[in-house]
Amino acid sequence: MANSAVIIDGKAVSKQTRDNIAVETAKLKAETGVTPGLAVVIVGDDSASRVYVNNKKKACAEVGFYSEEHALPAETTQEELVALVKELNTREEIDGILVQLPLPKHIDEKAVIEAISPKKDVDAFHEQNVGKIMIGNYSFLPCTPAGIVELIDSIGVDVTGKECVVIGRSNIVGKPMAMLMLHKNATVTICHSRTRDLPEVCRRADILIAAVGIAKFVKADMVKPGAVVIDVGMDRDENGKLCGDVDFDAVKEVAGYLTPVPGGVGPMTISMLMKNTLTSAKERAGR
Ligand SMILES: NC(=O)C1=CN([C@@H]2O[C@H](COP(=O)(O)OP(=O)(O)OC[C@H]3O[C@@H](n4cnc5c(N)ncnc54)[C@H](OP(=O)(O)O)[C@@H]3O)[C@@H](O)[C@H]2O)C=CC1
Ligand SMILES: Nc1nc(=O)c2c([nH]1)NC[C@@H]1CN(c3ccc(C(=O)N[C@@H](CCC(=O)O)C(=O)O)cc3)C=[N+]21
């Protein structure tokens, strides 16, 4: 008999978080006059970034935040971008600054990220915040990994002692993801493009997290029966349709739990961004 995975509803879980944030935001405004503010900076054009920017704008309006978008041409120089970031650092009404990655090749991403005030770094990409996460003493958690932890909590799966395999070692998803799972007492393996026998390593996973950036990369024979499979990918299939890093239709016959794309990790990332921005605004209000 064919097994069929429980599909984790990221939209529903993220809505709960956003409802709470909306209530807290209204309270903060009423009691202190502070409205959380988020500035998003996008340079040039990137498909995953465009989806993200549009959904963020909607989410800010939903929870009652002030938001502004700075869309800059691909030819923007690093100096111009850093100057904008520094101006946003000084603006009282801006609690969070998010510079969309990837940046055009002529710009050094690290230099731009380090220019963001760590207090307004709602992505938690600044080295000061990354260091805090590593130690386990953080103010902001990285949005995508934090959202994934909430999704796993929502299905009532205890991570302690489990084998967790993360595919991908980027600074924005793979590495911080592995760290959060380690904090949750998983036994963590990180895979990447040089990993030998990747399917075999993946098959060990009780919890498999794919952050590769290749459409339908994770096949059914890479998944242990009953495993929790989390799909971070924001890819395009052969028809240009949004899809994930996991071959959804095949893997759902093997996995115990599976996140869809869209409607899985993406909405959670946005809710965690709202959460970090609210945390920063509370700090400004002295709360
Ligand atoms: N849903 C959400 O909220 C978010 C979604 N995304 C999406 O998640 C995906 C990953 O993003 P990101 O981490 O930024 O991507 P990167 O391109 O920065 O990293 C991809 C990682 O996958 C590894 N990889 C590539 N090919 C293979 C392979 N054949 N076998 C094993 N590992 C491989 C790379 O290895 P190596 O290091 O060796 O090159 C790298 O570590 C993208 O689709 C992105 O759009 C990203 C952020 C948030
Ligand atoms: N500094 C920075 N921080 C990021 O966190 C970051 C980034 N740069 N660059 C791009 C990637 C990608 N990313 C997404 C987050 C949510 C959705 C999202 O909302 N997805 C919806 C899509 C719904 C739809 O429109 O169809 C979903 O999966 O349901 C998409 C993509 C964050 N990223």
Ligand SMILES: [Mg+2]
């Ligand atoms: Mg670059």
